[in-house]
Amino acid sequence: xxxxxxxxxIPKVAEQILVSSVSKILLFYGDMGVGKTTLIKEIVKQLGIxxxxxSPSFSIVNxxxxxxxxxxxxxxxxxxxxxxxxxxxxxxYLYSGHYVFIEWPExxxxxxxxxxxxxxxxxxxxxxxxxxxxxxx
Numbered sequence: 001x002x003x004x005x006x007x008x009x010i011p012k013v014a015e016q017i018l019v020s021s022v023s024k025i026l027l028f029y030g031d032m033g034v035g036k037t038t039l040i041k042e043i044v045k046q047l048g049i050x051x052x053x054x055s056p057s058f059s060i061v062n063x064x065x066x067x068x069x070x071x072x073x074x075x076x077x078x079x080x081x082x083x084x085x086x087x088x089x090x091x092x093y094l095y096s097g098h099y100v101f102i103e104w105p106e107x108x109x110x111x112x113x114x115x116x117x118x119x120x121x122x123x124x125x126x127x128x129x130x131x132x133x134x135x136x137x
Contacts, residue, residue: 001133004124010035013131014042022136023117025094027105030121035129036103037075039121044071047099060088070098076107085111 001020005013017026017039026043028036048066060079064071072093079085085108093100094113105112118134 001135002130003133004128004130006128007038010039010042011046014039014046017043017119017133018046020133020135021117023115024098025100025113025116026102027112027116027118028101028103028121029105029118031123032077034121034123036121039119039131040073040101040103043101044073047071061093070096072096072098072100074100074102076102076104079107082108082110 001016003013003016028040030036044064047064047069049064049071051064060074060076062073064073074090074093076085090108090111094111102108102112105116115136117136120132120134122130124130
């Protein structure tokens with residue numbers, strides 16, 4: 001699936017991702033400032049989280065609870081090596097059966113399970129974004 005969207009269309013894009021996703025593990029790829037966190041915030045909101053979700057850049061992981069599920073939002077931008085991901089117990093999160101949203105997944109690619117949906121976001125010259133969703137087969 002490929003979508004081009006603007007800031008005002010983020011709620012529709014988040015809804016489309018939730019409807020289309022096969023996995024509860026979503027990997028978000030894209031340059032700094034492309035809107036990964038903004039999109040994840042909207043997805044988290046649509047899953048029933050009313051509290052403001054911020055980027056876990058410094059804490060590495062944010063945890064949210066709904067009446068139906070738990071959501072883990074990771075930002076691995078600041079980790080220096082894969083050992084740091086092991087140290088926080090990332091494998092326990094990945095195999096928990098809960099929603100896991102990961103920014104900068106390329107930093108831990110050797111730890112990622114095969115059952116993930118991948119979201120690639122690029123910024124276009126006109127300020128819009130293009131999203132490519134690659135689903136688990």
